[in-house]
Amino acid sequence: MWCQRLAWLLRGRPGSTGHRWPWLPRGPGPILAVPARCHPTAPASPCCAWQLHRDHLELRYGSTVMRLDFVWLRDHCRSASCYNAKTNQRSLDTASVDLAIQPQAVRVDETTLFLTWPDGHVTRYGLEWLARNSYEGQKQQVMHPRILWNAEIYQQAQVPSIDCRSFLETDEGLKEFLQSFLLYGIAFVENxxxxxxxxxxxxxxxxxxxxxxxxxxxxxxxxxxxxxxxxxxxxxxxxxxxxxxxxxxxxxxxxxxxxxxxxxxxxxxxxxxxxxxxxxxxxxxxxxxxxxxxxxxxxxxxxxxxxxxxxxxxxxxxxxxxxxxxxxx
CATH class of the missing domain: 3.60.130.10 (Clavaminate synthase-like)
Known part of the structure; x- marks a missing residue:
């Protein structure tokens, strides 16, 4: 619920989501852009388009438009050398990331974003993962679906109480209790x-x-x-x-x-x-x-x-x- 969407200046030239981006300019001018149009690459894939800017990548995936800062993209790399998948912890030293970092090459296919960094390291992101974990994706997500109630609504819902033995001894009893608690904020155990x-x-x-x-x-x-x-x-x-x-x-x-x-x-x-x-x-x-x-x-x-x-x-x-x-x- 924080991170208001920024207004971005879109400048560049059209291209195709399947084309590899050439070596990026090092000068003071803005990094030129790729697709201004959507080119769906598979019938079941959401429409994808992307555009490069000086310090971030703008990516449209389906209905989600994401601003992905280059520092964020480097820091969140999920490669084996940067992230320990067994512990779900970062291995990369965040302080070692150059705040002015820019990718040297960018490519997007129907499911994945590829970025090549100045040291040759390659970062891969699933587009679905980016849509879920970007700031814009988080803004669209509800952390805890719930049912708001007053006396009339709660009485009509007829939420059942859970028997103590079922609650203590079965996963189904615990699940039923937790579902009531997460939806309504209250739950009851009997006996x-x-x-x-x-x-x-x-x-x-x-x-x-x-x-x-x-x-x-x-x-x-x-x-x-x-x-x-x-x-x-x-x-x-x-x-x-x-x-x-x-x-x-x-x-x-x-x-x-x-x-x-x-x-x-x-x-x-x-x-x-x-x-x-x-x-x-x-x-x-x-x-x-x-x-x-x-x-x-x-x-x-x-x-x-x-x-x-x-x-x-x-x-x-x-x-x-x-x-x-x-x-x-």
């Missing part, structure tokens, strides 16, 4: 033994458990000595948790172990649905909430608990390359 230990076993099935100032697993009960409304019998209205962490919790697991008396209902709200409405009805307010950092604090100074935590960040956190919302403080 969990009401103990802290069994709750911890369930949580570990999802992910590692994060250490916090409260511990890894902790109890909530009516105990105002903690100096926190969450430990009282008072109702808690809509709110977000751990906003004062540098990185707020991504998943929280709640399990009612024992309940006596009346009340205790859980209120759940889809903050992403609310944010989407703000974006549609008052985009300037959405921008304000997404850009202005706020200081979030938690102060606990009761008994043996002395904590003062501060987290700084906007209420709405969005990916800068496509403005997709990913976190609400």
């Amino acid at each position: 969990v033994t009401p103990t802290k230990e069994d709750t911890e076993t369930l949580a570990k099935r999802i992910s590692i458990i994060r250490e916090t100032i409260y511990g890894r697993m902790w109890y909530f009960t009516s105990d105002f000595s903690r100096g926190d409304t969450a430990y009282t019998k008072l109702a808690l209205d809509r709110h977000t948790d751990t906003t004062y962490f540098q990185e707020p919790c991504g998943i929280q697991v709640f399990h009612c172990l024992k309940h006596e008396g009346t009340g205790g209902r859980t209120l759940l709200v889809d903050g992403f649905h609310a944010a989407e409405r703000v974006l549609r009805q008052a985009p300037e307010h959405f921008e304000l909430l997404a850009k202005v950092p706020l200081k979030h604090e938690y102060v606990e100074n009761v008994g043996g608990c002395h904590n003062h935590m501060i987290g700084v960040g906007p209420v709405l956190n969005v990916y800068p390359w496509n403005n997709e919302l990913y976190l609400i403080r």
Whole structure:
């Protein structure tokens, strides 16, 4: 969600995507270009056209127009000498790449971009890979497809709860849980033994458990000595948790172990649905909430608990390359 598309000056002469580009000029003038037209090379291949500039290659593949800087293309080379495919880590020293580097030869066929560098090294990129991993390709991708909901939408969806045994013992049960969680942001597991230990076993099935100032697993009960409304019998209205962490919790697991008396209902709200409405009805307010950092604090100074935590960040956190919302403080 960041990287706005730049306006490029297109200068050059037409050519064919199958032609090898000759030695490029070293003078101050712009690097001349190749195809201004699309020449599909196979019936199933997306249309491809490309044009060279002084410091980047402009590549159109299907509906995606990409600006690929030469430094980026050299640095991301996936050859055996530049990239360890077993560890998915770069072997090339980025600092060794000349910031003014230019390819000496460029060729594109129906599936692959080939670049020959001044030292003779050849870099190959699949066009599909470039379309997925370029900044422009990232702008078109949604990181996490989701269903935004209110009470009516969620009730109509009739999202099933997962039985604890299926969740713990089968991949299908875990998959069903994760699908609900990723789509709706909430998911339910039924028939969990009401103990802290069994709750911890369930949580570990999802992910590692994060250490916090409260511990890894902790109890909530009516105990105002903690100096926190969450430990009282008072109702808690809509709110977000751990906003004062540098990185707020991504998943929280709640399990009612024992309940006596009346009340205790859980209120759940889809903050992403609310944010989407703000974006549609008052985009300037959405921008304000997404850009202005706020200081979030938690102060606990009761008994043996002395904590003062501060987290700084906007209420709405969005990916800068496509403005997709990913976190609400």
